[in-house]
Amino acid sequence: MKPRGGWSFVSPALIAIGVFFVLPVVAALALSFTDFDIYGVADRHNVRFIGFDNYRRLVATPLFWSALRNTAFFVIVGAPLSIAVSLGTALLINARVVRARGAFRTALFAPVVTTVVAVAVIWRYIFHDRYGFLNYVLGWFHIDAIDWLGDPHWSMPAMIVFAVWKNFGYNMIIFVAGLQSIPGDQYEAARIDGAGRVAQFRFVTLPALAPTMLLVTILTMVGYFQLFAEPYVMTRGGPAQSTTSVLYFMFEEGFKWWNLGYASAVAFVLFAIMLGGTMLQLAVARRWSRS
Amino acid sequence: MKPRVEPWVVNAALIIIALAAIFPLAWMISVSVMAPGEASTAPPPLLPQAINFASYHELFSRGHIGRNLLNSIGLALAATVLSLAFNVTAGYAFAKLRFPGRDLAWKLMLGVMLVPAQVAMIPLFLMLKQVGLVNSYAGVLIPGMANVFGIFLVRQYALSIPDEMLEAARIDGAGEWRIFWSIVLPVLRPILVTLAIFAFLGSWNDFLWPLIVLADDSRQTLPVAIAALSREHAGDNELMMAGAVITILPVLAVVLALQRYYIQGLLSGSVKG
Numbered sequence: 427m428k429p430r431g432g433w434s435f436v437s438p439a440l441i442a443i444g445v446f447f448v449l450p451v452v453a454a455l456a457l458s459f460t461d462f463d464i465y466g467v468a469d470r471h472n473v474r475f476i477g478f479d480n481y482r483r484l485v486a487t488p489l490f491w492s493a494l495r496n497t498a499f500f501v502i503v504g505a506p507l508s509i510a511v512s513l514g515t516a517l518l519i520n521a522r523v524v525r526a527r528g529a530f531r532t533a534l535f536a537p538v539v540t541t542v543v544a545v546a547v548i549w550r551y552i553f554h555d556r557y558g559f560l561n562y563v564l565g566w567f568h569i570d571a572i573d574w575l576g577d578p579h580w581s582m583p584a585m586i587v588f589a590v591w592k593n594f595g596y597n598m599i600i601f602v603a604g605l606q607s608i609p610g611d612q613y614e615a616a617r618i619d620g621a622g623r624v625a626q627f628r629f630v631t632l633p634a635l636a637p638t639m640l641l642v643t644i645l646t647m648v649g650y651f652q653l654f655a656e657p658y659v660m661t662r663g664g665p666a667q668s669t670t671s672v673l674y675f676m677f678e679e680g681f682k683w684w685n686l687g688y689a690s691a692v693a694f695v696l697f698a699i700m701l702g703g704t705m706l707q708l709a710v711a712r713r714w715s716r717s
Numbered sequence: 718m719k720p721r722v723e724p725w726v727v728n729a730a731l732i733i734i735a736l737a738a739i740f741p742l743a744w745m746i747s748v749s750v751m752a753p754g755e756a757s758t759a760p761p762p763l764l765p766q767a768i769n770f771a772s773y774h775e776l777f778s779r780g781h782i783g784r785n786l787l788n789s790i791g792l793a794l795a796a797t798v799l800s801l802a803f804n805v806t807a808g809y810a811f812a813k814l815r816f817p818g819r820d821l822a823w824k825l826m827l828g829v830m831l832v833p834a835q836v837a838m839i840p841l842f843l844m845l846k847q848v849g850l851v852n853s854y855a856g857v858l859i860p861g862m863a864n865v866f867g868i869f870l871v872r873q874y875a876l877s878i879p880d881e882m883l884e885a886a887r888i889d890g891a892g893e894w895r896i897f898w899s900i901v902l903p904v905l906r907p908i909l910v911t912l913a914i915f916a917f918l919g920s921w922n923d924f925l926w927p928l929i930v931l932a933d934d935s936r937q938t939l940p941v942a943i944a945a946l947s948r949e950h951a952g953d954n955e956l957m958m959a960g961a962v963i964t965i966l967p968v969l970a971v972v973l974a975l976q977r978y979y980i981q982g983l984l985s986g987s988v989k990g
Contacts, residue, residue: 431893432816439807440822442863443829446841451832453840467846518731523724532973533735536742539972539979541922543940544964547947547957548745551756557954559744562760591738596983603984652833655924659944673835673925681929686839693836700833 454690462687473687480691490692492667493675494699496582500671501650501703504586509639509646511594516601517631531602535595542592546659549588550575553660575661578668585656585669593649597642604638605631640711644704651700672696742965749773749958756954772959781935785942786963792854792927792938793920796861800916801909803863808871809901813878814893830865835925842929852932860926861919867912873985874908875901911982914975921968939964 458480465472484490519530537545552559553574561571574584608631616626632639653671657663663670663678672692680689744763748756749772751765776782810816811823841860842851850856878901886896902909927938934942943960950956972979 432810432814432819435806435810435814435893435897436816436819436822439803439863439868442803443826443865446860446862447829447832447834447837450837450840450844453843454836457840467843515731515734518727518734521727523727524731525728530731530735532976534738535976535980536969536973537738539918539969540742540965541924541940541968543924543944543947544961545741547943547961548741550947550951551748551954551957552741552744556759557757557761559740559761565760591741595738599980599983648833652835655940655944658924659947662948676835677925677929680839681842686843690839693839697833697836701831704831 454693457687458690458694460687462685462690464684466686467684476687480688481695483688484691484695489667489670490672490675493670493672496667496669497651497653497671497673499582500585500589500653501647503583504589505643505646505650507586508590508593508650509597509642511590512597512642513601513635515594516598516605517627519598520602520605531599534598537592538595540592542655543659545592546588546656549584549591550660553584553588576665578666581661581665581668585653585660588656588660589650589653593646597646600638600642601635604635608634636711636715640707644707647703647707648700651696651703742969745958745961745965748955749962751955753953753955756958757952772955773963775956776959776963780942780946781937782939782942782960782963784935785937785939788854788936789921789939789964792857793917795854795858796920797913797916799858799862800864800867800912804867804912805871805902805905805909806897807863808868809875809897809905811868812872812875813880813883813901826865826868830869834860838926838929845930851930852936853930854936856930857927857938861916861923867916870912870915870982870985871905871908874905878904907978907981908985910975911978911985914972914979915982918968918972918979 459475459477460466460473461476461479462473515534518524519527519534524530551557555561555571555573555576558574560574564570564572572580574580612630612634613626616630621629652673654673654677657669657671657674658677661669663674673696676689676692676696679685679692747764750768750770751762751772752767752769753771753775755762755765755769811819811826837860845851845853845856845859850859882900883896886900891899922940923938924940924944928941928944931937931941934945937945939960943957943964946960947957
């Protein structure tokens, strides 16, 4: 007997995804080759095809380059740091000597399920140069107060501290599951061969975690590229545009200035960079697993 | 793995990290019940001198926060129902039913997952404007109705349903929809809870899209309203913390109570399929 009617099960979802996602993505590509702006919003007849002009203009815009630099810094420093904290915490919580594991997991996981906008409000207060808790703690160690959100050199590091706090619990859960799937006798064998703790981590834990690591790296990187709410709430992209991310730039161009064709070009450049990053990771992983 | 590291070192390290994770949330609650202005002192006070609900009172008496709260709840519930309605049948069919074009369609779905949602937002906005759905609740809900991650989640789970079970029902002459309702859905129950939590949280925490679509203050969701408030009243710490508390705390409590389901979804989302 052949099951029939499969399409009737999937078509509502496929149609919705097609109409409200795939079609707009294609339209965004088309839009990025037009001068769709506030006049276009008013009357479609004002829209003209302008080829690659938006992309050319983008490359010539200093703010776009600094948005790209800021986002790259956030991704290149923030994502590995975030993953390292997740892995370190996963190793700790997975250790046999830990008591009250469930309570620890709940506490470490809590920031993950909070609303970015609301916790960004909290952290803006924690980062406050005079009343903030962070500078108060630094004071215990005789470190001078830092104007976290007011100094262009510290604003991005502050975003990263916040993002690591918010996100590390997510990857921690994935790493714990990965650690628990490593058979105990592999450690046994390594120990018999005289491997110490560090060697066990290097030659048993890390290779076993490699597939998990690849996935976590890609997901985290993709997530960190989408920096938006944090600067929107904490710094409005400042000071001196030091926290203007690519998405923040897109939002301002698109929905503040209504340069929708131009903003679509920004979206596509971001997409291309994210896709390139993912492909690069996959290629590196393939090379590693071969050698 | 026999630890050479002392047990107390591991436990102490975990306690410090857990405190760092929880402290901002605990402090949020503490500051939200301080008297106005009390938190803007150095060194920052950890506990209020007296419990004071003035900030909550002010929060709800000005602006539309009460309304924003209701909007967020209503939209999150609607998003949950829509997600269940669209994604469950599709996830099941991709796992268990054979139909022409299935594998190609599934590959395309996985390809769609690579495209960040923000790429679609500008044309989507123009589409909704065309049909008069900008600044409407429907406009907020439409792009999230069906999503590949939700379908993926259900598919991964449905793959474990034994074919013999479905086959037996077919031999008894049951139609595919009948099988879905009476046999498949009960088996899928845990993943439905997971999907519901993801949909609810996704809607509750969403920011960029509601920010783009909703113009009127009274129609905005909590995160959009809180962001607007924080841009106007940056120095008003107690008020802002009260706003953060009502945005975070109720949902956090529910999700942590159901974290088993959330974690299941998180893990099956991270398995290659």
